[in-house]
Amino acid sequence: MSGHLQITDLTVDFGGFTAVKDLGLTINKGELRCLIGPNGAGKTTTLDLICGKTKPTRGSIKYDGKELASLEEYKIARAGVGRKFQIPSVFKQLTVYENLEVANCKNTGVFANLFRPGHSSHRDGLEKLAEFVGLADQLDLPAAYLSHGQTQWLEIALLLARDSELILLDEPTAGMTAQETHKTAEICNRLKGKHTIVVVEHDMGFVREICDVISVMHQGQLLAEGTADEISADPQVREVYLGSMGIGDA
Amino acid sequence: MALPSKSGLPISRQTLIQLIVYGLVCLAIFIFPFILDNDFLLNRYARYLVLAMVAMALSLSWGYAGILNLGQAMAFGLGSYCMAMALKLRTVPVHTGAGGLPDFMVWNNVESLPWFWVPFYNMPFAIIAGIGVPVAVSFLLGWFMFKGRITGVYVAIITLAALVVANLLIIDAQSVTGGFNGITDLAQLELFGFTFDAYSKSTYFLVAGCLTVSLFVALMVTKSKAGLVLQAVRDHEDRVRFFGYDVASFKVLAFCVSAGIAGLAGMLYTVVLEFASPTFLDVSLSLSIVIWVAVGGRQSLLGAALGAILVAGTQSSLQENEFFLDTWMLIMGALFVLVVLFLPNGLASLVDIIGRALKRGRGPAQRSTSSPAQTSEPAEANVSKQGAE
Numbered sequence: 001m002s003g004h005l006q007i008t009d010l011t012v013d014f015g016g017f018t019a020v021k022d023l024g025l026t027i028n029k030g031e032l033r034c035l036i037g038p039n040g041a042g043k044t045t046t047l048d049l050i051c052g053k054t055k056p057t058r059g060s061i062k063y064d065g066k067e068l069a070s071l072e073e074y075k076i077a078r079a080g081v082g083r084k085f086q087i088p089s090v091f092k093q094l095t096v097y098e099n100l101e102v103a104n105c106k107n108t109g110v111f112a113n114l115f116r117p118g119h120s121s122h123r124d125g126l127e128k129l130a131e132f133v134g135l136a137d138q139l140d141l142p143a144a145y146l147s148h149g150q151t152q153w154l155e156i157a158l159l160l161a162r163d164s165e166l167i168l169l170d171e172p173t174a175g176m177t178a179q180e181t182h183k184t185a186e187i188c189n190r191l192k193g194k195h196t197i198v199v200v201e202h203d204m205g206f207v208r209e210i211c212d213v214i215s216v217m218h219q220g221q222l223l224a225e226g227t228a229d230e231i232s233a234d235p236q237v238r239e240v241y242l243g244s245m246g247i248g249d250a
Numbered sequence: 251m252a253l254p255s256k257s258g259l260p261i262s263r264q265t266l267i268q269l270i271v272y273g274l275v276c277l278a279i280f281i282f283p284f285i286l287d288n289d290f291l292l293n294r295y296a297r298y299l300v301l302a303m304v305a306m307a308l309s310l311s312w313g314y315a316g317i318l319n320l321g322q323a324m325a326f327g328l329g330s331y332c333m334a335m336a337l338k339l340r341t342v343p344v345h346t347g348a349g350g351l352p353d354f355m356v357w358n359n360v361e362s363l364p365w366f367w368v369p370f371y372n373m374p375f376a377i378i379a380g381i382g383v384p385v386a387v388s389f390l391l392g393w394f395m396f397k398g399r400i401t402g403v404y405v406a407i408i409t410l411a412a413l414v415v416a417n418l419l420i421i422d423a424q425s426v427t428g429g430f431n432g433i434t435d436l437a438q439l440e441l442f443g444f445t446f447d448a449y450s451k452s453t454y455f456l457v458a459g460c461l462t463v464s465l466f467v468a469l470m471v472t473k474s475k476a477g478l479v480l481q482a483v484r485d486h487e488d489r490v491r492f493f494g495y496d497v498a499s500f501k502v503l504a505f506c507v508s509a510g511i512a513g514l515a516g517m518l519y520t521v522v523l524e525f526a527s528p529t530f531l532d533v534s535l536s537l538s539i540v541i542w543v544a545v546g547g548r549q550s551l552l553g554a555a556l557g558a559i560l561v562a563g564t565q566s567s568l569q570e571n572e573f574f575l576d577t578w579m580l581i582m583g584a585l586f587v588l589v590v591l592f593l594p595n596g597l598a599s600l601v602d603i604i605g606r607a608l609k610r611g612r613g614p615a616q617r618s619t620s621s622p623a624q625t626s627e628p629a630e631a632n633v634s635k636q637g638a639e
Contacts, residue, residue, distance in 0.1 A: 051492060077494035091485035094478070102482040103493050105475070110499045113476035162493050 004029040004196045005050070005166060010059035012049060019045040021220040023059070032188060032197040034207045036231075037217035038241050043200040044086060046217070047168045050198070051083040052076040063166060078108065082164025086171050088151040092144035096135055096154060099143055100126040103161040126161060133157040133187060149180035156187060167191070169199045173206050185209040216241065265473060272469060272552055276462040280455070289449040293522060294566070296454045299461050300519045301562045302555035305542045306461075307511035309554030310468050312543060314477060315504035316484030318406045321413030322539045325384035325509035327531030329516025331420070331433070332383060334526030335367060336376030340437035353435065358425035367426070373441070377517065384513035385506045387416075392505035396498035401487065410533065417531040432527030439521050448524050457518050461555070464511045468551050471507055480504050538562075541582070545589045546596050553598025560597075561585070 003026040010023040020042040027033045035043045048054040050061055052073040061068045068076050077083075091099050104126060107113070130136045133153035138146065143154060152172055159167050172188075173181040181203060188210045191197060201207050207214065207228065214231045216223045218240050224231060231237055279299065283292055304326050311317040338352045350356070351363060369375045391412055395405055420427045427433070439446040446453045471477050479500055482490045491497045520526045529535065539558070546557015561582070568578035593599055 053488075053492075073491050074494050074496050077492050083492050085489070089486050089489040091482040091489065093485050094481060098478060099482075101475075102478055102490065105479075105493070105495075108493075108495045110476060110496075110503050113479060113500075114471065114474050114503070116475040117473065158489075158493070 003027050004031070004064065005198070006060075006062040007046075007050075008060050008062075010046070010049060010061065011057050012045060012054060013057045019220055020049065020056075023217075023220070023222055025215060025222070027196060027198065029196055030193045032192045032199065032210055032212060034211040034214045035198060035200045035217060036202070036204075036207060036214060036241065037223070040219075041217040042220040043217055044170055045220075047083065047170055047198065047200060050076075050166075051081055051168055053083075074108070077162070077164075080163070080165040081168065082159035082162050082166065083168045084152075084155045084159060084170060084172060086174065088148065088155055090143045090146075090151055090154050090158065093142060095140050095142055096130060096146070097123075097126060097139045099154060099158060100129060100161045103158040105162075129157050129160055132160070132190075134183065149176050149183075152176065152184065153187065160191075165195055167195050167197045169197065169201075171200055171202065173201065173203050181206050182209075268469070272465060275552060275556075276458075276465065279458045279461065283451050283454055289451075292451060292454045293449045296448075296457045296522045297519070298559045298562050299454075299457045300515050300522060301539075301542070302558040303461050303464055303515035303518070304512050304539055305546065305558035306465060306468060306551050306555040307508040307515065308539055308543045309546075309548050309551050310471065310511070311504050311508035312540075313548035313550070313554065314472055314484065315480040315501055317501060317505055318402075318540075319409045319505070319508065320406045320536055320540065321409035321411075321416075322508070322512055323531050323533075323536035324409075324413040324416045325388060325512035326516040326519070326535075327416065327420070327526075327528075328384045328387065329380040329513030330520040330526045330530045331427070331516075332370070332376055332380035332513075333439075333517035333520040334433040334436060335370040336373055337436035337439060337520065338433050339367070339371050341435060352433075354428045354431065354433070355425065360425050364426045380517040381510045381513045384509040384516070388506050388509035389502060392502040393498075396501040396505075399498075410536070413531060413536055414533060417528055417533075420531065421528050430528060432525055432529075434525040436520070436524050446521055448522050453522060457522065460514055460518055464514060465551060465555065468507070468511065471504075472551065476500060476503065538565075541586050544596060545586060547598025549595055550598035553596055557596060557598075
């Protein structure tokens with residue numbers, strides 16, 4: 001079976017240290033997949049490999065039947081892969097609206113953009129996106145003034161403005177309050193089905209709230225895969241990661 | 251509030267105010283000679299306007315795209331030499347007889363005109379070269395730097411090194427460039443039947459016209475979507491790349507437009523000063539440009555231009571005053587430090603600070619009439635970023 005995102009034998013070697021080893025993942029269209037695992041398991045590196053920030057030593061990453069492993073970052077992004085970084089990354093000096101305007105671009109060529117006004121006519125569509133992540137009242141506010149949680153949501157909205165079909169979220173709830181985490185889970189749940197999503201996360205409550213299938217990584221390899229209940233019952237997973245507490249209490 | 255569609259205009263209110271202010275300043279520059287009828291002083295002010303052009307060009311690459319180009323004087327100098335070569339060739343029949351060589355070549359025992367001098371007999375070619383050569387050199391340099399993902403302080407070092415190399419090459423090739431002396435004894439520029447005497451209104455108007463046109467061209471670039479993407483690159487380069495933009499080509503664009511304007515300014519500098527010299531590619535001039543832009547406000551095109559006029563003007567009046575003869579460098583340095591410490595966005599940001607203070611002074615009654623209190627404040631902050639005066 002071949003999924004929307006098909007990773008096979010993915011390996012990356014950083015001068016002797018193998019961060020990801022013979023990883024295989026199959027993620028179907030519209031699925032939300034969570035990647036969990038202890039620190040240094042290679043979760044973020046896996047996202048780096050998919051979006052092109054890191055080049056694999058060997059292996060293949062097929063998205064929509066297209067091989068991504070050898071493409072440059074901006075070409076992978078054009079293919080429809082959007083990445084939210086662990087450290088919230090937005091354009092702090094631009095307003096929320098301008099942030100969305102930068103992300104919302106079908107034609108990314110230099111000269112096409114030189115003769116196009118900075119403020120386009122799709123304001124309505126972008127306003128709806130801002131509303132979707134709860135930033136409708138902050139449209140004209142420079143992104144530097146947003147709270148940490150709002151910045152995270154803005155970055156998710158940017159990926160949607162870019163029209164990314166595959167969304168990679170790296171610890172979207174890091175540093176969020178319980179309420180903010182809940183709201184982020186809501187956003188993820190509403191995106192499920194329309195977008196294929198890969199989430200790297202430590203917050204087990206959050207993972208339980210959004211996930212169908214969880215993949216557990218350990219030392220660069222896939223350790224287990226299954227539903228939240230299956231995973232929390234897995235003795236191996238309990239040993240390396242969850243400890244004796246189990247999912248839901250962590 | 252600062253955006254279109256709500257007002258029904260094709261441009262935002264903020265852009266409209268900006269256009270009006272830019273227009274008024276340009277108009278003032280054009281009216282100036284009618285108030286001051288002194289050809290000697292006009293020549294001096296024309297010189298400041300040329301420097302304003304270079305500073306504005308640097309603000310485009312530094313303030314908007316985040317490329318700190320310490321070698322801005324390279325594009326400037328190359329442009330000035332192109333113009334000087336063309337104007338020198340016009341004096342050949344007068345000084346050394348028809349078919350002869352420029353005087354300095356005769357002194358250096360050059361026997362025939364070097365091949366790259368020949369096309370400069372043609373004035374349109376020279377003008378195109380004055381912009382094209384700096385753009386081409388910057389394109390190559392920019393391509394290697396930005397494709398190689400070189401950023402920040404390394405860009406500053408490389409551009410500075412490139413400037414030094416260009417300067418040394420010109421000094422070293424004395425037989426064809428005039429070496430340390432530069433190219434002097436030039437003819438006056440003639441275009442469309444006008445003769446541009448350096449000490450006349452015509453040259454001043456030529457410079458003012460070029461400054462106006464390039465100011466608005468640069469403004470258009472910053473207002474385009476590409477300009478927005480460039481500002482995004484300045485804030486977070488990787489994020490832009492992961493939206494599918496080829497960041498390097500956007501940076502090369504900003505670098506080249508900036509070099510083109512600097513090249514044009516260089517040509518005008520030769521016309522105004524009536525010579526070209528390796529000092530135009532000097533490190534000290536190049537760093538002065540950075541200071542002008544920092545003082546004026548690097549995120550405002552007009553701020554940078556006015557900063558150049560202000561600082562260069564103060565610089566030369568201090569230099570002429572006997573009292574400040576030894577200390578003017580210190581005074582300029584102190585001014586720079588003060589501005590960087592207290593106004594990191596330059597004098598241009600004063601406008602926003604005063605605007606915000608006025609708004610606060612008008613009290614809460616005023617505020618409640620504009621949409622939510624939250625959005626009225628940020629709209630101001632937004633202006634400070636765009637640097638509208």
